Amino acid sequence: xxxATQQNLRRxxxxxxxxxxxxxxxxxxxxxxxxxxxxxxxxxxxxxDGWPQKSALKKGAFSAAAGATHILTAAxxxxxxxxxxxxxxxxxxxxxxxREQAKPVQAPAIALPEAASRVASGQKVGLMFGPERTGLxxxxxxxxxxxxxxPVNPDYASLNLAQAVLLTGYEWMRAAQGDVLPFxxxxxSPPAAQGMVGQFFGFLEQELDRVRFFHPEGKKPVMMRNxxxxxxxxxxxxxxxxxLWGMIDLLAKGGKKPGSKKPGSKNPLAEGExxxxxxx
Amino acid sequence: xxxATQQNLRRxxxxxxxxxxxxxxxxxxxxxxxxxxxxxxxxxxxxxDGWPQKSALKKGAFSAAAGATHILTAAxxxxxxxxxxxxxxxxxxxxxxxREQAKPVQAPAIALPEAASRVASGQKVGLMFGPERTGLxxxxxxxxxxxxxxPVNPDYASLNLAQAVLLTGYEWMRAAQGDVLPFxxxxxSPPAAQGMVGQFFGFLEQELDRVRFFHPEGKKPVMMRNxxxxxxxxxxxxxxxxxLWGMIDLLAKGGKKPGSKKPGSKNPLAEGExxxxxxx
Numbered sequence: 001x002x003x004a005t006q007q008n009l010r011r012x013x014x015x016x017x018x019x020x021x022x023x024x025x026x027x028x029x030x031x032x033x034x035x036x037x038x039x040x041x042x043x044x045x046x047x048x049d050g051w052p053q054k055s056a057l058k059k060g061a062f063s064a065a066a067g068a069t070h071i072l073t074a075a076x077x078x079x080x081x082x083x084x085x086x087x088x089x090x091x092x093x094x095x096x097x098x099r100e101q102a103k104p105v106q107a108p109a110i111a112l113p114e115a116a117s118r119v120a121s122g123q124k125v126g127l128m129f130g131p132e133r134t135g136l137x138x139x140x141x142x143x144x145x146x147x148x149x150x151p152v153n154p155d156y157a158s159l160n161l162a163q164a165v166l167l168t169g170y171e172w173m174r175a176a177q178g179d180v181l182p183f184x185x186x187x188x189s190p191p192a193a194q195g196m197v198g199q200f201f202g203f204l205e206q207e208l209d210r211v212r213f214f215h216p217e218g219k220k221p222v223m224m225r226n227x228x229x230x231x232x233x234x235x236x237x238x239x240x241x242x243x244l245w246g247m248i249d250l251l252a253k254g255g256k257k258p259g260s261k262k263p264g265s266k267n268p269l270a271e272g273e274x275x276x277x278x279x280x
Numbered sequence: 281x282x283x284a285t286q287q288n289l290r291r292x293x294x295x296x297x298x299x300x301x302x303x304x305x306x307x308x309x310x311x312x313x314x315x316x317x318x319x320x321x322x323x324x325x326x327x328x329d330g331w332p333q334k335s336a337l338k339k340g341a342f343s344a345a346a347g348a349t350h351i352l353t354a355a356x357x358x359x360x361x362x363x364x365x366x367x368x369x370x371x372x373x374x375x376x377x378x379r380e381q382a383k384p385v386q387a388p389a390i391a392l393p394e395a396a397s398r399v400a401s402g403q404k405v406g407l408m409f410g411p412e413r414t415g416l417x418x419x420x421x422x423x424x425x426x427x428x429x430x431p432v433n434p435d436y437a438s439l440n441l442a443q444a445v446l447l448t449g450y451e452w453m454r455a456a457q458g459d460v461l462p463f464x465x466x467x468x469s470p471p472a473a474q475g476m477v478g479q480f481f482g483f484l485e486q487e488l489d490r491v492r493f494f495h496p497e498g499k500k501p502v503m504m505r506n507x508x509x510x511x512x513x514x515x516x517x518x519x520x521x522x523x524l525w526g527m528i529d530l531l532a533k534g535g536k537k538p539g540s541k542k543p544g545s546k547n548p549l550a551e552g553e554x555x556x557x558x559x560x
Contacts, residue, residue: 032436036436098462104465147465151454153316156316166443166446182376182378182431
């Protein structure tokens with residue numbers, strides 16, 4: 001992870017408010033989803049089984065959190081929604097159902113970039129999620145400034161609580177720092193420059209001429225063009241070209257002699273050598 | 281749901297391949313996540329407990345699928361990965377871990393739009409997910425053309441199987457048909473046009489003048505500008521303006537007389553009447 005990513009993850013982020021959550025295990029899974037995407041402040045409004053909970057229940061939450069226990073440990077408990085929202089400047093209510101309320105309804109990919117600008121300008125932003133079975137009640141949605149809903153297949157619209165937190169967190173992280181991936185394609189070898197690829201084509205053409213691959217001769221231009229397109233499309237690295245060169249060379253020479261370590265031919269692009277651009 | 285959305289959901293979509301999945305319940309949750317986002321073809325490669333499963337196990341899958349049982353019923357079982365990928369043109373492997381493999385590594389928001397173009401051009405596309413505990417093995421990743429990984433917080437990078445399917449499905453649906461939400465803000469009243477808002481300001485100014493709100497007089501222009509900005513920022517509907525008009529009017533008149541149904545004043549914008557733009 002880059003220094004910049006680390007710093008972004010320490011910056012202010014929206015607060016997640018779970019309203020009347022029912023199952024400790026789901027609270028734990030929400031904590032895990034938050035941790036996946038750089039959210040850390042959880043508020044619990046009147047959780048059905050209380051909080052802190054009896055040790056057996058709490059254990060369920062902590063085990064479902066899969067390592068994100070710091071979020072559960074720091075979670076604050078509120079008796080009322082008003083108390084939980086008191087210091088927030090803008091609250092988004094998530095809901096899967098249509099509400100007869102004159103509030104903007106936004107997709108997460110629209111709402112979270114907006115939330116990120118609010119956070120960047122110093123506002124405290126809340127993301128509010130209702131209980132597992134029923135979702136937020138209308139009075140609870142009323143306390144929010146905007147509604148987030150998900151672009152789901154309306155025939156199967158029900159997301160579970162942790163999944164709603166997950167999608168919201170995903171768009172938060174994308175909005176706050178873009179699609180920064182934890183890893184990218186390894187680049188063991190630099191991409192082959194045109195000159196190197198051209199040398200390879202020269203060698204390939206010479207060997208294919210030798211075995212009379214281009215038959216009838218009139219088809220040669222089309223066939224060479226096709227071969228060149230195949231090679232260019234694979235965006236070869238220098239190592240790829242050396243591998244192909246060695247392969248063609250060995251096929252052309254009929255194989256290594258027993259005991260020999262190198263193919264019989266000299267490969268001008270042998271590993272470690274800088275390819276010289278010649279007009280061979 | 282619009283006709284267009286319905287049609288999009290019936291169009292070809294990527295196949296989800298679960299490689300060596302362990303728990304029936306997770307297979308069910310994957311089916312549900314697929315249904316949420318318009319994916320319907322599931323392939324199972326060597327599930328740990330077999331498939332079709334003993335009825336108790338299968339019950340777990342079907343109950344976790346929360347209604348998306350048609351996907352489980354139609355799921356195909358394969359003994360080998362090669363067999364499961366046989367008819368596919370482009371396969372994406374999802375993985376949370378860095379692989380020393382020279383393949384493009386893409387965020388879901390890049391990979392799924394690309395997958396959507398492939399599907400649109402007639403290709404069969406596969407999305408491959410590894411077993412819960414370990415993810416895909418290197419040999420399995422090798423069978424794919426590209427790698428999808430998620431822009432997670434690297435300190436909490438582990439997504440569970442159904443969550444990985446969920447995020448991938450979410451980006452599929454966004455790519456295939458955009459952020460089409462199941463509902464939007466209700467519009468019970470059209471937005472108020474400038475003329476109606478202007479009439480309201482005229483009325484408001486007159487009433488505020490009467491109660492000497494603008495004091496000292498020199499501050500009036502700034503105060504009126506602030507009030508206008510407040511009203512414009514709320515993007516009022518015609519109904520909003522009528523409500524505000526009635527409220528101001530009643531406050532100014534000192535309340536309804538007992539028994540009266542209407543405020544004492546005449547509100548030129550009373551509900552049902554088209555607002556006349558006058559220079560009152």
